[in-house]
Amino acid sequence: MPDTSGVLAQESPPADIVVLGKIVSASGLQGRVRVHPFADDPLSWSRLTHWWVGREGDAPNLWRQTKLLRCQLRNGLLLAELACLADRTAAEAMSGALVGVPRVALPPTAADEYYWADLVGLEVRNTCDQSLGRILGLIETPANTVLRVGDGESGERLLPFVAAIVLDVDLAGRWVRVDWETDW
Numbered sequence: 001m002p003d004t005s006g007v008l009a010q011e012s013p014p015a016d017i018v019v020l021g022k023i024v025s026a027s028g029l030q031g032r033v034r035v036h037p038f039a040d041d042p043l044s045w046s047r048l049t050h051w052w053v054g055r056e057g058d059a060p061n062l063w064r065q066t067k068l069l070r071c072q073l074r075n076g077l078l079l080a081e082l083a084c085l086a087d088r089t090a091a092e093a094m095s096g097a098l099v100g101v102p103r104v105a106l107p108p109t110a111a112d113e114y115y116w117a118d119l120v121g122l123e124v125r126n127t128c129d130q131s132l133g134r135i136l137g138l139i140e141t142p143a144n145t146v147l148r149v150g151d152g153e154s155g156e157r158l159l160p161f162v163a164a165i166v167l168d169v170d171l172a173g174r175w176v177r178v179d180w181e182t183d184w
Contacts, residue, residue: 014102015060017052018117020045021099026091027079032070033080033091035099037115038140042078044107046071051082051099063100114169123175124159126147127167130182132157147176157184 010170021037037045045051045146046068053170056065066084080099085091110117116138124132124147147163159165159180168177 014052014104016103017054017060017063017100018103018106018115019100020051021078021097022052023094023097023099024086025075025095026088028129029088030081031085031087031091031171032079032081033085033094034074035080035139037078038138043071043073045078045101048101048105050101051080052101053082053094053097055097085145090147095157097127114171118171119147119176123176124180125175125181126180127177132159132180132182135176 020039021035021042023033024036026032027034027036034040039045047080048068050065051068052063052065054060064084068080069083071083073077073117085094119135120137122135124135126132131151133149136149136150136156137149138145139158143160147159147161147166148156149159150156159178159179165178165180166176167179168174
């Protein structure tokens with residue numbers, strides 16, 4: 001069972017936690033963890049004083065806040081030291097957990113940048129104004145990010161999130177326009 005002494009008491013966790021990454025493994029004997037980041041600039045997270053930790057599918061009230069003691073980038077992964085993890089056993093128990101922060105703690109994005117959480121659920125329409133479905137999630141690959149798009153009927157499409165394919169993103173209108181045919 002993970003040490004909870006570093007977990008801060010919180011009356012009600014925020015309902016708007018934005019997931020920043022996933023704990024993939026323990027690192028060393030002191031309770032550090034390796035985190036796979038879901039962002040282009042994960043080192044900016046080191047400026048955050050606290051992270052929230054929870055499991056996929058958990059209600060917001062099950063997420064727990066913990067102090068971020070140290071964070072550095074190594075080989076594309078974040079190496080993080082969290083107050084709630086005292087040793088390797090505690091860190092191993094957190095493998096698979098998600099880390100996030102309340103939306104208000106995040107810096108604003110540039111004009112052509114988006115938080116993944118903001119893209120999930122947006123309607124995807126092609127240049128002929130045909131609906132391809134909604135963004136179900138995103139996948140990070142070595143080449144580029146990939147949109148998982150589904151309509152509940154014809155399965156799931158994987159679209160590269162690159163400028164040649166994704167032409168417009170309108171967060172306020174809740175849609176994405178892509179150069180993609182319905183039969184691809």
